[in-house]
Amino acid sequence: MQTIQIQGGRVIDPSQNIDMITDVWLGRGRVLAIGGSSETADIVIDATGLIVCPGLIDVHVHLREPGDEPDETIATGAASALAGGVTSVACMPNTRPAIDNKGAAEFVVLQAQRAGKANVYPVGAVSKGREGLELAELGGLVEGGAVAFTDDGAPVSSASLMRRALQYALMFDKVIMQHCQVMELTVGGVMNEGFESARLGLPGMPAAAEDIMVARDIRLAEITGGRVHIQHVSTSRAVELISEGRRRGIRVSGEACPHHFTLTDECLKDFDTNFKMNPPLRTADDVAAVIDGLRDGTLELLATDHAPHAREKKLREIDQAPFGIVGLETLIPITVHGLVEPGHLTWPEVIRKLTIAPAELLGIPKGTLKPGADADVTIIDPNIKWKIDPTKFVSKSRNTPYGGWDVKGRAHTVIVNGEIRYTMPGVEHRNRSNPTA
Template identity: 50%
Template sequence: MNLLIKGGIVVDPVSGTVSEKDILVADGKIAGSGVGLHHPDAQVLDVPGKLVTPGLVDMHVHLREPGLEAKETIYTGTRAAARGGFTAVACMPNTRPVADSAAVIISIVNRAAADGAVRVYPVGAITNGSLGQEMAEMGDMKQSGAVAFSDDGMPVMDSGLMRRSMQYAKMLNAVIISHCEDKKLAGGGLMHEGDVSTMLGLKGIPAAAEEVMVARDILLAEDTGCRLHIAHVSTAGSVRLVREAKSRGVRVTAEAAPHHFTLTDQAVIGYDTSTKVNPPLRTAEDVAEIRRGLADGTIDVIATDHAPHTAEEKDVEYELAPFGMVGLETAVGLVWTELVAAGVLTLAQAIAKMTINPAKILGLPLGSLGAGAAADITIIDPAAAWTVDPAQFASKGRNTPFTGRVLHGLPYATIVSGRLVMREGIVL
């Protein structure tokens, strides 16, 4: 099918330009762009005043399949991604069984091909079972479709094992995505350690629990030459460590999740279990430094860490609830409202952090609107104001702390390989 997108404001993160023009899609590719384009056989999509960007890429989601389908499936999770404007997602390996072998990676790839509304790229585990005891078969997983390696949800506490894993990943030209948490320092905590945790009587997780491991993994990456990506940065100290490492030329990148640049530990007051995430919501000073890190390029990527759970799992005492919140369907609104409209990031900067930057880190041929590129396109209505209502989510997960919040900026359409998969909130 040929598609002509007319009158949109095209945001090109590669050149950093924003201009009004048309885009022609043919045979799943970008056929060209310019002003006043026409094509006799193309379906016309008129989008005046709307933003046309490369398809958004979320490099950190939990699709829960195989094994945890009560929380989410590839079918529901990719439809949540499409509603959120994402054309590609990278799914973390903490499934049942853990994605620590070629067989599980292949099963995810095959299931995504059958059920997925958007592109799905599996991330393989660093260690067998993500238990941190022995290195998994990364070579076999990479050949089977794994785009990176992580024990996300669990840190690799053994420094020698992490160093060997980095050495092996470097030989594969693969990136290690690190969940930075010292379990001894975290000590079974439930939220950020500080005045609020003391007031609420909840065991705290100190900022040092994250920062110690960020520092360790940066040093190991510098030692091995491995590409290292720091997942879900949450503290000011972590931002400073990444910034300093980049100044030395360490091959390190980092991501921040929307909840970590919008919410503080004050949100936990009231014991809403949707605010229970790992790493936890931190202080206003941490939020401000994460925003600075996004603005100056220290933090390369915005990723959701979409982590759905069942209502029954979350509808318990705070101590008993699992960590995690959903994020695919609120990300664009939070980025537009909290970062772009607030002047923290330019439009081109924000789109780069959700398109070309994660694509480059994962080695994916995505994130461009140049001629010949895959026609993965996101269209956003920046003027749309909407109220977050989890009952409308395509995700099985409803665990969001943003219920009732009015956001600006709404995904209008999602196009994958030239095919319209979502329009005006409806997955087609």
């Protein structure tokens, strides 16, 4: 296997508190060293002006396979991850059938190995068939490769089942990821409930539907000692509740998605289904609260909730169209736009939320450039300006609210397991020892 020297980049590795201009050496699928090495490099990547960091990890993606392959497959989703600078993803179990048993989890792992793109970690369903009635075989799922549990796409509505899940998962020290939504309060809803929904005549989903379940599940985590992770936090009250829970030592964490810190419910004014997601886009006050939560550490992670849907599914009346947007390939530029450029977070803070923090949440040996670690590296060009063009997405789907945006920042080179698996259009890396390879 080739030895790669990534030369002269700004190396940011929050797991070691590193932020300096130096070299990173990779070989035999591992990180060899930061700084100097006695090895000879087969490939030298000039990273001058670029950021070099552990491969980014996205704990919340939908890869749609099995069941909805017209939207995305494990292979196309894992390739889309690479194009977004993401080397590891955790995929949600709301496929058809659901990932609710050992064999199903193994299928995901096998398909990801066949694809040879980003690393894919299955998240198992909490309940059999994601029906919210009985616990799935969580132990079997873990043996099949599952790194966490969720019924995402829908909440675990039953407080009793959620309590049992939090308790039972303790024996694997795995986290329950919860999509918080009290379904009785959101019947028929397509957007945030408030002035905008009243203006447009669209059925709303109140913020309280999210807040109430966040409060409930934090309390359940408290009485069980279990670990709950609040997915796609979108409301100001949810941020407060998580913050309070963490102060009290309860094992609760939260993630924020780029659309929830860059867009508001006013974007629905033209009934464009690319702005229909769940949780819905909220108000400017909620956006500010999510950003504050990211700043003060309440929200430890960034995640995309990558939710591809084939064109014909989104090209429907707004109540018929499914929720969700393609997220992986816009993660870096929209994070730059929403967090870095306005000065809310520094690059090391952003990278922490996309590397060591998600690795620790899932308990996977990723997210670090410590010598001996897996050679997963993302090289980011933080200054390149480009226009988001959905027709050029690597993902199978095109449903993004960011089409046509002029943005800054993009994945330059993405290395997984010591192999260069993605380079930005126009970038090429030559092998010194074998220039034709």
